[in-house]
Amino acid sequence: MAHFTKATSVKDWFDQRLAIDKVEKVMMSEYWIPKNINFLWAMGMVLVVTFTLLLVSGIFLLMYYQPNVATAFDSVNYTIMREVDFGWLWRHVHGVAASVVFLIIYIHMFTGIYYGSYKKGREMIWISGMLLFVAFSAEAFSGYMLPWGQMSYWAGMVITNLFAGGSLHADGLVEWIRGDYVPAQAFLNRFFMLHVLLIPLAIMGLIGLHFAALRIPHVNNQDGEEIDFDAESKKYLAGDKAGSKVMRFANDFMAKDMMVVGIYLIFFFYLVFFHYDFAMDPVNFDPADGLKTPAHIYPEWYFLWSYEILRPFSTNIGLIAFAFAQVIFVLLPFLDRSPNTTPASRRGLFKIWFWAMLVDMIVLTAMGKLPPEGIFSTIGLVAALTFIGLWIVLPFITKMEKKA
Amino acid sequence: MKQNKEPLILAIVVFFTIVTYYLVEPFAHSQMHKHVESEGFEYKDLPELTKKGDATRGKDLVMGAGGCTGCHAITKAGMPAPMDAVTAAASYGVNPPDLSNAGSVYSAKFLASLIKNPAHALMVEHKFDASKGQMHPMVPFYGAGGDMDQEVADMVAYLESIAPKGEELTPAMAYETACGRCHANHYEKWTQIGTKPTFKKKQDGLAFDTKVLDYQDSLKAYMGKLPPDLSIYIRSRGEHYIKTFVENPQNYLKGTAMPRVGVNAEAADKVIEYLEDSGDTKRHEREAVGMNVMIYIIIFAIFAILWKKQVWRDLH
Numbered sequence: 096m097a098h099f100t101k102a103t104s105v106k107d108w109f110d111q112r113l114a115i116d117k118v119e120k121v122m123m124s125e126y127w128i129p130k131n132i133n134f135l136w137a138m139g140m141v142l143v144v145t146f147t148l149l150l151v152s153g154i155f156l157l158m159y160y161q162p163n164v165a166t167a168f169d170s171v172n173y174t175i176m177r178e179v180d181f182g183w184l185w186r187h188v189h190g191v192a193a194s195v196v197f198l199i200i201y202i203h204m205f206t207g208i209y210y211g212s213y214k215k216g217r218e219m220i221w222i223s224g225m226l227l228f229v230a231f232s233a234e235a236f237s238g239y240m241l242p243w244g245q246m247s248y249w250a251g252m253v254i255t256n257l258f259a260g261g262s263l264h265a266d267g268l269v270e271w272i273r274g275d276y277v278p279a280q281a282f283l284n285r286f287f288m289l290h291v292l293l294i295p296l297a298i299m300g301l302i303g304l305h306f307a308a309l310r311i312p313h314v315n316n317q318d319g320e321e322i323d324f325d326a327e328s329k330k331y332l333a334g335d336k337a338g339s340k341v342m343r344f345a346n347d348f349m350a351k352d353m354m355v356v357g358i359y360l361i362f363f364f365y366l367v368f369f370h371y372d373f374a375m376d377p378v379n380f381d382p383a384d385g386l387k388t389p390a391h392i393y394p395e396w397y398f399l400w401s402y403e404i405l406r407p408f409s410t411n412i413g414l415i416a417f418a419f420a421q422v423i424f425v426l427l428p429f430l431d432r433s434p435n436t437t438p439a440s441r442r443g444l445f446k447i448w449f450w451a452m453l454v455d456m457i458v459l460t461a462m463g464k465l466p467p468e469g470i471f472s473t474i475g476l477v478a479a480l481t482f483i484g485l486w487i488v489l490p491f492i493t494k495m496e497k498k499a
Numbered sequence: 500m501k502q503n504k505e506p507l508i509l510a511i512v513v514f515f516t517i518v519t520y521y522l523v524e525p526f527a528h529s530q531m532h533k534h535v536e537s538e539g540f541e542y543k544d545l546p547e548l549t550k551k552g553d554a555t556r557g558k559d560l561v562m563g564a565g566g567c568t569g570c571h572a573i574t575k576a577g578m579p580a581p582m583d584a585v586t587a588a589a590s591y592g593v594n595p596p597d598l599s600n601a602g603s604v605y606s607a608k609f610l611a612s613l614i615k616n617p618a619h620a621l622m623v624e625h626k627f628d629a630s631k632g633q634m635h636p637m638v639p640f641y642g643a644g645g646d647m648d649q650e651v652a653d654m655v656a657y658l659e660s661i662a663p664k665g666e667e668l669t670p671a672m673a674y675e676t677a678c679g680r681c682h683a684n685h686y687e688k689w690t691q692i693g694t695k696p697t698f699k700k701k702q703d704g705l706a707f708d709t710k711v712l713d714y715q716d717s718l719k720a721y722m723g724k725l726p727p728d729l730s731i732y733i734r735s736r737g738e739h740y741i742k743t744f745v746e747n748p749q750n751y752l753k754g755t756a757m758p759r760v761g762v763n764a765e766a767a768d769k770v771i772e773y774l775e776d777s778g779d780t781k782r783h784e785r786e787a788v789g790m791n792v793m794i795y796i797i798i799f800a801i802f803a804i805l806w807k808k809q810v811w812r813d814l815h
């Protein structure tokens with residue numbers, strides 16, 4: 096057993112038992128961050144804040160939400176929106192945060208791609224990040240079922256149908272997932288459980304993994320510079336704060352994180368109070384009706400690009416393309432064959448690849464919402480093929496890249 | 500020191516965000532939904548009223564030769580409904596509305612056209628074609644022996660004279676007169692046969708519900724389907740759609756059974772207000788709280804920026 100002495104202060108009492116000084120150093124004051132990073136590196140903190148908003152608003156909603164096909168719709172739209180004090184506020188915070196969190200996730204992902212932050216020791220950061228993306232997608236989808244509106248019902252129908260696997264006709268699997276032939280009470284109940292318990296737990300665990308994965312390789316920087324963290328941090332601790340290439344996470348970089356969070360929250364609350372419509376589809380304000388198919392069924396904006404990869408093809412090929420799109424980003428660290436951890440701007444063909452991928456995904460997103468007719472379905476098909484093509488050429492163009 | 504790239508990066512992020520937003524929201528919606536401009540509830544296809552009406556003569560016609568009170572209540576003038584709502588719906592398909600507020604809810608020229616030819620004014624001639632013997636349940640007025648246009652103008656003048664003026668017409672009155680016989684609104688406790696009272700005895704509540712169901716059966720048979728409950732249509736359809744739909748339902752749903760209701764612009768605003776009260780109840784609170792939160796967050800952001808500046812002074 097360790098040796099304990101009479102505590103000299105409350106802090107000392109805890110320190111002897113929990114090593115809080117050490118923990119504080121490891122996680123905050125001696126967690127070294129390069130100085131040459133820009134505000135895009137604050138997106139992780141913005142994500143933590145947004146997830147906290149989701150969690151807190153979700154807990155409040157949970158006090159009045161009723162997971163029952165007969166009462167779910169009115170428990171949200173009447174009880175929460177009209178009866179409960181500030182229920183509307185929690186709901187709008189929750190809905191807007193669920194949408195904006197994906198905007199930030201995409202910015203965060205493309206930042207990683209641009210600066211090559213998935214390479215050389217940072218693979219686990221990337222992989223845990225992609226798992227978070229999958230978990231958030233499942234969380235958003237399950238949450239979308241809960242108000243039991245027209246889009247909840249029909250998106251639930253269409254997405255669970257994908258599991259039939261086209262000509263595999265795995266209808267048994269679809270029924271197993273739904274707990275019924277069609278989305279009904281059993282379906283709502285299990286998605287409720289997933290949404291408020293299992294997936295949030297998984298998300299919290301994955302956030303822990305993501306952070307742990309960051310600790311050893313440290314965050315990347317905007318110049319692709321290899322930094323000797325030991326030497327630079329000694330310099331800092333010796334008092335040469337200005338000369339050192341690194342800074343403390345807290346308070347140094349955290350001050351900047353908070354600045355970005357502050358500006359982000361202005362944007363966020365502007366959306367919550369004055370522009371929430373984009374995050375709450377009007378069609379979902381009609382109660383679920385299994386006999387009335389909506390004129391247009393489309394997922395929330397953040398799923399549109401992968402939906403559009405599914406749509407222009409025949410069922411089987413579409414499903415294969417869709418499955419490809421779902422997993423391919425995870426493999427990025429292995430498909431990029433170049434050893435260079437430098438910004439895309441200095442990587443020749445990869446620079447073109449990066450911007451082409453970004454634009455292509457925006458095109459896919461737009462086409463995924465539009466009705467698949469005429470020119471839109473042609474553009475959608477070309478964009479889907481481009482997406483696949485870009486991934487196929489990636490290993491080749493990165494292989495050719497010269498060592499920087 | 501190297502050049503600061505952050506403004507450029509921010510500009511790029513904002514640019515792609517706005518492009519994506521534009522494509523999936525305004526642009527996609529413009530492609531998916533037909534856009535109909537409002538005509539300001541002018542009903543240009545209907546003839547103008549040419550005669551100046553006289554309310555006293557109008558009263559005699561409405562109560563007498565015009566036959567209106569044979570089917571409609573005018574409670575304001577002491578005329579009760581000839582039959583209760585359920586029985587009326589069993590005979591006509593729908594309960595003819597109380598005409599007490601009609602003068603301020605409906606456009607005058609619409610009322611005149613309606614009295615002469617209901618199926619035409621209501622735009623339901625595809626369902627009620629007199630030449631095929633399909634009679635609209637509201638019998639047209641064929642004249643009381645004098646100048647028919649004058650008689651119609653007199654009746655309209657009478658209905659206007661008894662109707663509430665300006666703000667006296669509440670949003671609920673507008674909705675109940677114009678839409679209430681077909682559309683329930685359970686968030687406001689409105690049923691097609693009136694506001695559901697709170698009953699002490701369970702039996703009374705069940706008896707009321709039974710009446711509503713009986714009424715809805717007749718209405719369904721008459722309309723081909725049960726008109727939807729409009730509790731939160733303000734969120735599912737929005738103000739613009741509802742207004743232009745009410746102005747002319749055929750604009751959006753060709754062949755629909757919903758009649759052109761013929762409300763005037765002011766009454767349409769009242770109906771919208773009622774729908775906002777039921778489906779977007781907390782909008783005033785939202786705006787007020789929103790302003791306060793924005794002020795608070797801006798102050799927070801300013802402090803965060805100052806803190807960052809202070810911490811980073813030693814880092815350069």
Ligand code: HEM
Nearest residue numbers: 149150153154156157160190193234235238239241242295
């Ligand atoms: C553990 C934290 C969470 C809890 C307890 C929670 C709880 C709830 C509850 C009770 C609802 C139903 C009420 C409503 O529809 O507004 C809901 C809806 C929803 N949630 Fe969550 N949630 C959590 C986290 C998240 C996260 C992380 C996301 C997405 C990234 C998310 C996305 C959604 C969506 C899209 C809806 C539908 C919102 C709407 O239509 O208004 N939730 N959530």
